[in-house]
Amino acid sequence: MPKPKQRAARRLLIVLLVLPGCGAYDKVGLLAYEQVKSLYTVCNQKNAEQLERAAEKIAEAHEVGKLSSQEVEWLEAIIADARSGQWKVAATKCRRLMEAQVEH
Amino acid sequence: MYEFYVSRPKVRGFTLIELLVVISILGVLVALLLPAVQAAREAARRMQCVNNLKQLGLAMQMYEGSQKRLPPGYVSHSRFSPAPADRDPTSWDASPGWGWGAHLLDYIEASNLSNALDRAEPFWATKHTSLIRTSIPTFICPSSSGALEPFVIADEAGSPLALGSSQIEVARSHYVANHGQESCWGDCGGSASQVVFADIYSQAKQTITHDRDVSLIADGPFYRNSKTRLQEVTDGLSNTIFLGEHSSFLSEKTWVGVAPGAFTHPLFSSPENGPDTAATLVLVHAGPSGGEEDVNGLPIIHPLNFPTYHVGQMFSEHPGGGNVGLGDGSTRFVTNDVDLIIWAEYSSIAEEEPSREL
Numbered sequence: 001m002p003k004p005k006q007r008a009a010r011r012l013l014i015v016l017l018v019l020p021g022c023g024a025y026d027k028v029g030l031l032a033y034e035q036v037k038s039l040y041t042v043c044n045q046k047n048a049e050q051l052e053r054a055a056e057k058i059a060e061a062h063e064v065g066k067l068s069s070q071e072v073e074w075l076e077a078i079i080a081d082a083r084s085g086q087w088k089v090a091a092t093k094c095r096r097l098m099e100a101q102v103e104h
Numbered sequence: 105m106y107e108f109y110v111s112r113p114k115v116r117g118f119t120l121i122e123l124l125v126v127i128s129i130l131g132v133l134v135a136l137l138l139p140a141v142q143a144a145r146e147a148a149r150r151m152q153c154v155n156n157l158k159q160l161g162l163a164m165q166m167y168e169g170s171q172k173r174l175p176p177g178y179v180s181h182s183r184f185s186p187a188p189a190d191r192d193p194t195s196w197d198a199s200p201g202w203g204w205g206a207h208l209l210d211y212i213e214a215s216n217l218s219n220a221l222d223r224a225e226p227f228w229a230t231k232h233t234s235l236i237r238t239s240i241p242t243f244i245c246p247s248s249s250g251a252l253e254p255f256v257i258a259d260e261a262g263s264p265l266a267l268g269s270s271q272i273e274v275a276r277s278h279y280v281a282n283h284g285q286e287s288c289w290g291d292c293g294g295s296a297s298q299v300v301f302a303d304i305y306s307q308a309k310q311t312i313t314h315d316r317d318v319s320l321i322a323d324g325p326f327y328r329n330s331k332t333r334l335q336e337v338t339d340g341l342s343n344t345i346f347l348g349e350h351s352s353f354l355s356e357k358t359w360v361g362v363a364p365g366a367f368t369h370p371l372f373s374s375p376e377n378g379p380d381t382a383a384t385l386v387l388v389h390a391g392p393s394g395g396e397e398d399v400n401g402l403p404i405i406h407p408l409n410f411p412t413y414h415v416g417q418m419f420s421e422h423p424g425g426g427n428v429g430l431g432d433g434s435t436r437f438v439t440n441d442v443d444l445i446i447w448a449e450y451s452s453i454a455e456e457e458p459s460r461e462l
Contacts, residue, residue, distance in 0.1 A: 031399070033375045034399040035399060037376075041398065091441060098374070099411050102374050102411070102413065103372060104372045
C-alpha cells in the first residue's frame with residue numbers, strides 16, 4: 001500500500017520546500033497567532049486602514065509585554081511588506097508563520 | 105633471433121572517475137525527472153479526484169430532478185415530540201442520522217447498497233453494521249494521503265462513541281457538503297437563539313431565534329434536515345459551492361451520516377483546531393460563524409486549506425489549492441490565496457453578492 005510512502009514523500013517535500021531561505025519561523029504565543037491570523041485577513045483584503053489598526057494593537061501589546069520581541073519582529077516584517085504594497089508576499093508570510101505552529 | 109610475441113587482447117575496464125561521472129549524470133537525470141514524474145502522478149490523481157466531484161455533482165442534480173429538492177445534509181428527528189431517546193442534549197442531533205452521501209447512492213451506481221439500507225432505522229442499527237463499512241470509490245480522492253479503511257466514530261474525548269451495543273465503524277468520504285458561512289454546530293440544542301452576521305460586508309450582527317431549527321441559521325445549501333430547492337439558490341448555481349474536498353489527513357469524514365454525540369477530531373494540531381461536533385462528519389462551513397470576530401474585530405472566514413486547519417473546513421492536499429463542486433455540477437480549482445469575501449459569498453446560497461470569479 002503506497003500511502004505511508006506517499007505521506008513520507010509529501011512530508012519530505014514540505015521540509016525541502018520550507019527549509020531553504022524561508023526565515024524559519026518558530027513557535028509563537030496565542031496572541032501572536034491571533035494577530036497573524038488577523039493580518040492574513042487584512043492582507044488578503046488589501047485593507048490599509050485595518051493594517052494600521054493591527055499595527056497599533058501589536059505595538060500596544062508589545063509595550064505591555066504581551067508579545068515578545070521576536071514575535072513583534074516577525075509581525076512587523078509582515079506589516080512592512082503590506083505597507084509597501086506587497087500584499088501577497090505579506091499574506092504568504094502570514095500563512096508560513098501559521099504553518100510553523102502546526103504539530104504533526 | 106626470432107622473438108615470439110603473443111598479443112593479448114587489451115581488456116580495459118571503466119576507471120573510477122568514469123564510473124563516478126556516469127553515476128553523477130544518472131543522478132542529475134533522475135533528480136530532473138523525479139519532480140516531473142511526481143507531478144504527472146499527482147495530475148492523474150487530481151483528475152480522478154475532480155471526476156469524483158463531478159459525479160457527485162451530477163448525482164445531486166439527478167436527486168433534485170426526482171425529489172424536487174437537494175438531499176438533506178443529514179436527517180435527524182431532532183424536533184419530534186416526544187423527544188427521541190437518542191437525541192443529543194447539546195446539538196439536538198438524533199436518529200436516523202443518514203447523510204447526504206447515503207441519499208446519493210442510487211445515482212452513483214450503488215443501488216444495491218442503497219436498496220439494502222433501511223433509512224427509517226438509525227445507520228448505527230445492527231442490521232447496517234457491515235453495510236456502512238462499504239468503501240465507495242466515488243467518495244475517495246486518490247490525492248488524500250490519509251487512511252482509506254473504515255474508522256470508528258468517536259465521542260468528544262476521542263473514545264469510541266457508545267450508541268447501541270457496539271462501536272460504530274463507517275466507510276470514509278473525502279468529500280464534504282457546504283453548510284454555508286453561519287452554523288450553530290454543537291450549540292444548536294444548547295440555546296434557542298444565536299448571534300449571527302446579518303451580512304459579511306457590513307459585519308452588522310443580529311440575533312436569530314431558531315428554536316433548534318437549523319434552517320434559520322444556516323445559509324448554505326446543506327445542513328441538518330435541509331430540503332433546499334434549486335430555486336432557493338438565488339445567488340445562482342454557478343456562484344454557490346455545494347461540495348468540496350476534505351482529506352482524511354486532517355480528519356475523518358464519512359458518506360454514511362451523523363451520529364448524535366459524535367465528534368470529529370483533527371489528526372494533527374494547530375493552536376486553534378480541536379474536536380468539533382457531529383455534523384462535521386459530513387458537512388463543513390466557511391465561517392464566520394455565530395458573529396465570531398478575530399482579535400482585531402474582523403470576521404473569521406476559513407476558506408479551503410486555511411492554516412488554522414479546523415475539522416469544519418475544506419482541506420485538500422493538491423499543491424496550491426483544492427477542488428470545489430458548484431451547484432451547476434461544474435468543478436473549480438480554488439487556490440489557497442482565494443479572496444476571503446468571495447469565498448464566503450460562494451458559500452452562501454443567498455448573499456445577493458455581485459457575481460465575481462472564484
